Amino acid sequence: MTLLLTLIGVFVFVIGLLFSIAWHELGHLSTAKLFGIRVPQYMVGFGKTIWSRKKGDTEYGIKTIPMGGYIRMIGMFPPGEDGKVTARSTSPFRSMIEDARSAAYEELQPGDESRLFYTRKPWKRVIVMFAGPFMNLVLAMVIFFGLWMTFGVQQTTTEVASVVDCVVKQSEKREICKDGDPVAPAKAAGLTPGDKIVAFGGRPVDDWTVLQKRIRDTTGPAALTVLRDGQRVDLKADLVENQVAKTDGHGGYVKGQFVKAGWIGFTPRTVIAPLSFGASVDRVGETVSQSVQGLTQLPAKVPALWNAAFNGGERAQDSPMGIVGAARISGDIAALDIPSEERMAILLSVLGYFNLSLFLFNMLPLLPLDGGHIAGALWESVRRHAARIFRRADPGPFDVARLMPAAYVVAAVFVCFTLLVLVADVVNPIKIT
Numbered sequence: 001m002t003l004l005l006t007l008i009g010v011f012v013f014v015i016g017l018l019f020s021i022a023w024h025e026l027g028h029l030s031t032a033k034l035f036g037i038r039v040p041q042y043m044v045g046f047g048k049t050i051w052s053r054k055k056g057d058t059e060y061g062i063k064t065i066p067m068g069g070y071i072r073m074i075g076m077f078p079p080g081e082d083g084k085v086t087a088r089s090t091s092p093f094r095s096m097i098e099d100a101r102s103a104a105y106e107e108l109q110p111g112d113e114s115r116l117f118y119t120r121k122p123w124k125r126v127i128v129m130f131a132g133p134f135m136n137l138v139l140a141m142v143i144f145f146g147l148w149m150t151f152g153v154q155q156t157t158t159e160v161a162s163v164v165d166c167v168v169k170q171s172e173k174r175e176i177c178k179d180g181d182p183v184a185p186a187k188a189a190g191l192t193p194g195d196k197i198v199a200f201g202g203r204p205v206d207d208w209t210v211l212q213k214r215i216r217d218t219t220g221p222a223a224l225t226v227l228r229d230g231q232r233v234d235l236k237a238d239l240v241e242n243q244v245a246k247t248d249g250h251g252g253y254v255k256g257q258f259v260k261a262g263w264i265g266f267t268p269r270t271v272i273a274p275l276s277f278g279a280s281v282d283r284v285g286e287t288v289s290q291s292v293q294g295l296t297q298l299p300a301k302v303p304a305l306w307n308a309a310f311n312g313g314e315r316a317q318d319s320p321m322g323i324v325g326a327a328r329i330s331g332d333i334a335a336l337d338i339p340s341e342e343r344m345a346i347l348l349s350v351l352g353y354f355n356l357s358l359f360l361f362n363m364l365p366l367l368p369l370d371g372g373h374i375a376g377a378l379w380e381s382v383r384r385h386a387a388r389i390f391r392r393a394d395p396g397p398f399d400v401a402r403l404m405p406a407a408y409v410v411a412a413v414f415v416c417f418t419l420l421v422l423v424a425d426v427v428n429p430i431k432i433t
Contacts, residue, residue, distance in 0.1 A: 125377040185264045289352075369410075
């Protein structure tokens with residue numbers, strides 16, 4: 001049964017992946033057609049075509065390898081300075097430029113002169129290239145808001161789930177008390193599972209993050225008020241300084257790091273509860289911020305990723321993960337012994353984070369990514385506006401093809417990084433904890 005559930009989880013992820021790719025390319029396709037650009041191909045996947053159908057002047061198809069997709073637009077790059085697109089050079093870098101330019105004019109037909117991508121105004125080209133990543137952003141937001149406002153998210157409450165018996169440093173990772181261990185302040189104060197703390201230190205509290213900070217900032221006597229069987233009960237606790245896990249500022253803990261702080265000795269209850277629209281907006285902001293931070297930290301994580309892939313090092317939970325790793329995680333999620341609605345919610349969350357990552361990654365101002373084409377169009381707009389202001393000749397379209405040697409370098413780096421992540425996902429995958 002576990003194997004079947006795992007396979008179902010992988011299948012669900014693959015379907016979600018294909019939909020995300022098709023959705024991304026639909027953004028490019030629809031805006032390109034809106035602005036009169038001819039699009040010969042709309043493909044989901046790479047490799048050999050397993051199904052295709054031509055409608056109008058566009059061939060729609062699915063290919064064997066679901067690792068991406070593309071649309072092919074006529075005239076992505078302007079002609080060379082000689083007005084030709086088939087010139088050849090003995091320079092390897094020049095040949096890269098000319099090959100890219102020539103490929104942009106494949107299947108050029110009579111009448112296409114007015115349907116070329118590069119002839120469109122820069123703002124239209126920006127819209128066409130931005131539309132793909134924007135579709136991924138829209139899908140991510142729909143998933144996040146839909147899940148958070150209906151199903152909910154795991155939230156830590158001020159209700160007591162369990163009470164610790166004795167004072168133990170959290171770095172010792174033990175639950176059994178030894179002779180000589182002092183009684184935990186919560187137990188000594190009479191706190192019991194099911195109590196809901198509504199005031200601490202004489203001040204009302206209904207948020208766990210606030211309560212946790214107050215507890216950690218306090219040593220010595222403190223007054224507590226709890227709701228017990230519908231009645232308010234006042235308690236007094238004598239908090240002690242203890243070694244506790246360091247928080248990350250986002251409601252989680254930093255693995256393996258500890259600090260000295262005030263400690264009372266109970267575990268709060270966690271529940272799954274819907275968020276309001278305002279709280280969902282705040283959470284989206286935090287999610288995007290953390291994702292941007294993670295993207296900027298990718299280069300710094302390469303050594304640890306290499307160590308995990310080839311030297312048997314520990315694979316960090318925040319280690320970069322590729323499509324294979326995400327599929328494995330999805331399979332593991334589907335096999336978890338939790339209610340089916342929770343499994344589906346987590347799987348949808350994985351798809352949401354995947355689409356958010358696609359948006360951020362594609363917006364990097366590097367060719368061959370969408371962000372690179374956007375940067376080229378914006379630079380062309382700046383040049384042309386500057387020429388008009390200073391009454392100079394129109395410099396014409398910015399030739400993005402000249403950047404193709406750099407684009408090949410960027411692509412090579414991406415391929416190497418993807419292969420490294422693939423090896424790590426296969427030999428030392430991230431596991432659910």
